[in-house]
Amino acid sequence: MKHKKLGEKYIIRLFKGEKIIETLTKFLEEESITAAYFSGIGAVIFAELAHYDLEKKEYSSKKFKSPLEIISLAGNISLFEGKPMIHAHISLGDKSMTMFGGHLKEATVAATCEIILKVFEGSLKRKQDEEIGLNLLDL
Ligand code: ZN
Numbered sequence: 001m002k003h004k005k006l007g008e009k010y011i012i013r014l015f016k017g018e019k020i021i022e023t024l025t026k027f028l029e030e031e032s033i034t035a036a037y038f039s040g041i042g043a044v045i046f047a048e049l050a051h052y053d054l055e056k057k058e059y060s061s062k063k064f065k066s067p068l069e070i071i072s073l074a075g076n077i078s079l080f081e082g083k084p085m086i087h088a089h090i091s092l093g094d095k096s097m098t099m100f101g102g103h104l105k106e107a108t109v110a111a112t113c114e115i116i117l118k119v120f121e122g123s124l125k126r127k128q129d130e131e132i133g134l135n136l137l138d139l
Contacts, residue, residue, distance in 0.1 A: 001027065014042070014113035020073075021086055021106045024115070028077060028084040033117075035124035038088075040073035042113030047092060049102035057133030059103065067110055068092040071099055077117075078124035080135050085126060 001023050003012045010031075014023055028034075045067055050059040075088030091101035127138040 003027070008119050010115075010117040010119070012040075012115040012117060014109045014115070016109055016111060018109050018113075019106055020044075020109065020113060021088070021104065024086055025084060028086070033077060033119055034079045034084050035120040035122060036077040036117050037120075038073075038075055038077070038115050038117035040070060040113055040115035042070045042073075043110040044068050044070060044092065044107040044113070045110040047090065047107035048105040049090065049092075049100075050105050051102050052134070054132070061105060062102075064092065066094065068094055070107075070113060071101075073104070073113070073115070075104070076124070076137075078126050078137060080126040085135070 001012060001014045001018060003010050014020060047064045047068060048061055050061040052059050069092065071091040071093045073088060073090045075086055077084055077086055088104040089101065090104040090107065091099055093099045125138045126135040129136045
């Protein structure tokens, strides 16, 4: 990946073959970013999406192994157990222009992935919520 900082925004380009969550997490640790939001577009060659079942308190997931456009990637960054945590959702489009999406577990970049990330002043943390079964923003 490459990045350029413009004011308090980072313009990030991920390369072909890079994993989005893994590469971004490493970048966040290197830059000490703990509160931010981001959006992105691009394409992937692999993606694993998830859907949360509130009653069962568990995610189901599905893997896609084909070239897909990233119609929209949106997420936020907060601290969980002292480390930056990415919460991201993604919409993907296939060759027939059909779109689907979900909670992004991981995806591998195809041609490119262009992300704009805005850093917040201060800190954002997550905390386990027993009733919901997820690590929710602790505001
Ligand atoms: Zn989610």
